[in-house]
Amino acid sequence: MKTINIGLLGCGTVGTGVAKILIENKGLISSRVGASLILKRVADIDIKRDRGVCFDNGVMTTDAYSVVDDPEIDIVIEMIGGDGIAKDLILKAIKNGKQAVTANKALLAVHGNTLFRAAAKKGVDLAFEASVGGCMPIIKSLRESLVGNTISSMTGILNGTCNYILSKITFDGSAFESALSEAQSKGFAEADPTLDVEGIDTAHKLAILTSLAYGMEINFHDIYIEGISNITPIDIEFAERFGYRIKLLAISKNKGDRVEARVHPAMISFDNPLSNVSGTMNAITISGDAVGDMMLYGHGAGMMPTASAVVGDTVDLVRNILSGSKGRIPLLSYQFDNIKKIPVMPVEDIFTNYYFRFSALDHPGVLSKIAGILGNNSISIKSVHQKGRKTKGSVPIVILTHLAREADVKKALSEISSLDIISDSPVLIRVEDENGED
Numbered sequence: 001m002k003t004i005n006i007g008l009l010g011c012g013t014v015g016t017g018v019a020k021i022l023i024e025n026k027g028l029i030s031s032r033v034g035a036s037l038i039l040k041r042v043a044d045i046d047i048k049r050d051r052g053v054c055f056d057n058g059v060m061t062t063d064a065y066s067v068v069d070d071p072e073i074d075i076v077i078e079m080i081g082g083d084g085i086a087k088d089l090i091l092k093a094i095k096n097g098k099q100a101v102t103a104n105k106a107l108l109a110v111h112g113n114t115l116f117r118a119a120a121k122k123g124v125d126l127a128f129e130a131s132v133g134g135c136m137p138i139i140k141s142l143r144e145s146l147v148g149n150t151i152s153s154m155t156g157i158l159n160g161t162c163n164y165i166l167s168k169i170t171f172d173g174s175a176f177e178s179a180l181s182e183a184q185s186k187g188f189a190e191a192d193p194t195l196d197v198e199g200i201d202t203a204h205k206l207a208i209l210t211s212l213a214y215g216m217e218i219n220f221h222d223i224y225i226e227g228i229s230n231i232t233p234i235d236i237e238f239a240e241r242f243g244y245r246i247k248l249l250a251i252s253k254n255k256g257d258r259v260e261a262r263v264h265p266a267m268i269s270f271d272n273p274l275s276n277v278s279g280t281m282n283a284i285t286i287s288g289d290a291v292g293d294m295m296l297y298g299h300g301a302g303m304m305p306t307a308s309a310v311v312g313d314t315v316d317l318v319r320n321i322l323s324g325s326k327g328r329i330p331l332l333s334y335q336f337d338n339i340k341k342i343p344v345m346p347v348e349d350i351f352t353n354y355y356f357r358f359s360a361l362d363h364p365g366v367l368s369k370i371a372g373i374l375g376n377n378s379i380s381i382k383s384v385h386q387k388g389r390k391t392k393g394s395v396p397i398v399i400l401t402h403l404a405r406e407a408d409v410k411k412a413l414s415e416i417s418s419l420d421i422i423s424d425s426p427v428l429i430r431v432e433d434e435n436g437e438d
């Protein structure tokens with residue numbers, strides 16, 4: 001039986017999961033693949049820690065470059081993360097003609113165009129299923145299963161940490177901070193949880209998917225990003241009252257010569273299957289002209305689900321080596337010559353429905369002033385709600401709108417903020433109500 005040698009760079013949580021699967025399920029994998037996968041070298045800065053995995057003597061090293069330079073290694077798996085040394089190591093592995101696997105969405109979102117171009121030029125594969133949605137086979141779906149479709153849109157819950165926090169506040173009344181530390185203790189959060197909470201991790205993933213779906217260069221920097229740190233229990237309560245749940249969504253729409261790509265909290269109806277994706281789970285709906293609507297659901301993070309996707313990628317590359325078909329599937333889904341620079345629409349140009357919450361004095365005429373400004377800015381009101389009655393201080397006034405243009409909304413809210421009857425900054429949450437009335 002042919003032997004394929006694997007080098008693992010980074011043996012943290014997911015890296016350890018990968019090692020575990022490759023060692024403990026070695027027989028199972030070789031009976032499916034027809035080759036023996038040997039974890040030959042493992043590089044990490046800490047080679048003493050007990051990870052609950054038994055490596056043979058000499059497998060572990062602190063020198064990651066000795067792994068990518070080892071002529072006997074066929075496949076390099078990068079599990080270091082970040083966009084520092086990881087980028088250098090992947091480029092070195094590619095230069096040395098090795099197949100590579102990574103789960104590093106932050107790296108691919110920012111430097112993916114360079115890395116994929118280098119791999120394509122060298123004729124090697126760079127697999128990255130685990131970079132988006134953990135074990136959900138979203139990359140495989142876009143690159144392979146849906147190859148015959150024009151993709152029109154994708155909407156995803158792609159960050160387990162944010163989804164966990166929002167679910168804990170919604171269902172258990174937890175405070176933001178305690179929900180975040182629980183997510184961290186479960187091993188989902190990024191090393192810097194700001195990446196999760198401020199929507200950046202979700203945007204990294206959205207940048208990759210948007211490129212694959214529409215045949216464009218990866219463009220992370222033009223994605224509109226808003227995180228969940230300003231979401232308060234009162235807005236969650238209002239949302240529930242209206243039949244909505246608040247989720248951090250990654251939204252991508254094919255508009256022909258432009259794309260919409262945005263990450264922000266949004267209210268979605270209880271009828272939308274994404275509203276039932278709770279805790280650390282991830283899900284994504286994809287619409288294609290042939291397939292219609294489809295949805296993937298699964299663990300978007302965590303040691304073993306992510307490791308499962310990494311091993312799936314590794315086996316794909318082993319099969320390509322065995323059949324002599326490296327580079328069989330274009331890395332970014334389209335042939336390189338057909339990848340375009342498609343601009344991402346500024347958020348000001350989007351149309352959606354809105355939820356506004358104003359803290360306003362409870363006086364006669366207050367509502368007409370607010371409604372007047374909205375009307376003057378072409379924003380049509382769907383419903384108005386006031387909670388409580390106060391002769392002193394402010395009350396929350398909530399307004400739901402029909403479809404409106406974001407630029408008009410921003411202008412109206414800035415005018416409303418300057419009224420002396422308004423005490424705090426208005427709250428804006430987009431309502432993504434595909435099936436609702438306009």
Ligand code: HSE
Nearest residue numbers: 159160161189190301
């Ligand atoms: N921090 C990410 C999450 C990990 O919470 O989903 C997986 O990318």
